[in-house]
Amino acid sequence: MIARAALDRLLDFRADGGPPVVSVYAAAPVDPKEKVHVRARVNSLLQGLDPLVENRELDRETRLSIRQDIERLREVVADEHWRPHGVGLFCCSARDFFESVELPREPRERALVDATPWVRPIAAMIDKDHRVCVVTLDRGHAVFWEHRVGRDDELVRIDEVEDRVLRDADHTGGRFGGQEYTTHHKVTELAKKHFRHVIARLEKLFFPELDHEVQYEEVVEGRSPRDVGADESYDLLVVAGHGERVSGFLEEFPDRLRQRLAGTFTDPSVDDRKALEVQVDEVLERWERDREQQGVEHVLEVEAMGGLGVTGLHTCLWAASSKAIDTLFLREQDEAPGVVCDGCGWLGEEGEVCPVDGRPLRRTPDIVDEMLQSVLRDSGTVHTLEDGVAPEARSPLAHLRFPLPPEPPG
Template sequence: MISQTQLTELLHFKPKKGYVLSVYFNANLGEFSPDVQKIEAKKLIQQGFDVLDSRDIDRDEKNEIRAHLEKIQDYLQSVLLTAHSFRGLAIFAGPGFWQVYELPRPLRNAIYLDRTPYIRPLMAVLNHYHRLLVAVVDRREAILYDYYMGELNEIKHIRDDVPGRVRIAGWAGYGEDKIQRHIIDHEQRHFKNVADVLFQFFKAERFEYLVLGTHDAEKNAFEQHLHPWLRERIIGWFAAEPDIKLTPIRRILDEVAAIEKAHRRKQDEEIIREVLEEAHGKRLGVTGLKATLDMLQSGAVQTLVVEEGWKHAGAQCPGCGYLYDEGETCAYCNTPLEPLQDVVDEAVTYAIDAGVFVHHVSPDTVTEAFPHIGALLRFRPAEKDTAAA
């Protein structure tokens, strides 16, 4: 489970002295067997030692980094021995600092040695997932959950003292309407309390969306108490009770996963529509591999939109590094191009390194009109500024 606290620590980690190792590793068993992974891990750590040898760093610091490399090596060897469901690993090690992220998406193997953690590849993966606050509420209780990357964790159980309808009906000396008012009063206070707690959690833990589980009868009464800002962040409702005997965790997880999936689908469709509209009007959008590569490399891209898992062969200039969908020689420096198995992967890496937001869209949202890749632009460069090849 990746917590906001852990991420905040990483983002702010800047040691006064010493260096930070950032290691990214493709641990996808669907692509590489455990044996291959262990060999790749060894190669990667060796690469780290080579980088270290080539750098002008004082001896004590080098020794500390060496120790960190060995620790990462041991960690990788032990974790890759066992069956694992994560597909990517990100490890950060520095003076008094050690963090591991198990990620649901594969990453390209890489090792960085710098004064601060290298976080772009990690952020690109995390950007893909929404952090949801899930609240299952009835007239007396509420259970709050944190949902992130397919995991659901209880974070708070609220119980308010609300009189039961049966118990109250037995009270002597109370008129029917007075009893009703009494109950409603307590219920309102409970809903308000839950709404306040939700708002606090939402702000403190930086949730992006809210999902609510209630009975239909209580839905409106509860919603009225939510802060308008929070109400706008609701992406779904499902029928549930804050009692895991009546509504098992597994069912909550399924409901929330389905709501998140539907929401993501909507977002994918919206961004594709926006790219197509902007591209059609020759405004701030572009589609297709060649045009997208050119825009990306001229610094014009704000958001790269690419179909998840889509691959395409291409070429790269060994002289200036320019990426091409096809071609023989570089349009900028005339160097003969080298073939690339997958230029899309290179483009995504390029985008991440350039600080461009990458939005992966699910293949089932991709229509014929959208040729697998496109981008939203920050500006549209003059035609002559992009490659003519």
């Protein structure tokens, strides 16, 4: 998973009225021969920033810091050894700030200068970065696989459970119904036992924190699950089996495991790993889209009833300013210039002074990024939507924690 810790460090960077941060996103190709092209592309992105260094409207300290940032980034790119598929670089020389974040997918390549790091591509990747456990099972045999969404790594076999089965279970009993019943009963019992073994293994993979010793430690030392690494467990489950066996298996699920289930499919291609991967990807894509669609529809419904949902940039900005956003939904193309109050955190589309506390406002090229940062800092969740999930005029959208206070006259 992309270290959420890296995003947190970027979110911690607060504008202080001093020189800005240069943010650069670049692809890191799998093929080493492509690297020369990456270098050329990043250098041309950086070249695009040269006019800022000459811009006499900026103060000397800012121009100097940007020039040093460009130099440092050119050096970093010259001896880059990034792993696929991308990297985000953040530099503010005046404040001795530098972060390099490896990305699991290719980002849209871009360089941007603003008072704070531009984090949206990283937040979007974290939103979609799931650690998935896939189980393929039949009557007496289950194989566990690890799968990372959006990465081209193969499915990795991590574990298996083998239980006793009766031979020719479907054709037993002969002429005597009594014996058939007994055998059938035995087969069902063995299958149930097998399912329970598989579920016990899944519980360990998904809820390692349920181990009593770890829980005790958490309470005693007051550490979060993230500190003890519990968030490194699996977060989504895909189940694949033959026909009715999947449903019999799912009936045995405890609720907490059922909540992690992204979907199921039948007749997995266990002998063809690539084909199995395609089947898993289909399930996960459907799950992701359904999740987004349900979230968006819920916001639209509650907004229509005057409840805890808002749509459109203006109202979402006021909701974020009020620290009222529980979940923010936005599209990659939702981007607009705007203004920020670094005193109270008020966000707006335009203006010179903050309508809340009268401080001068700071301009930003992408107010949606500032809104996203504000929501994440307030422990909210942000989902970046796929194309076509939200009606264009209604995005961004937000689900609120509490009703919005009236907007200050501005």
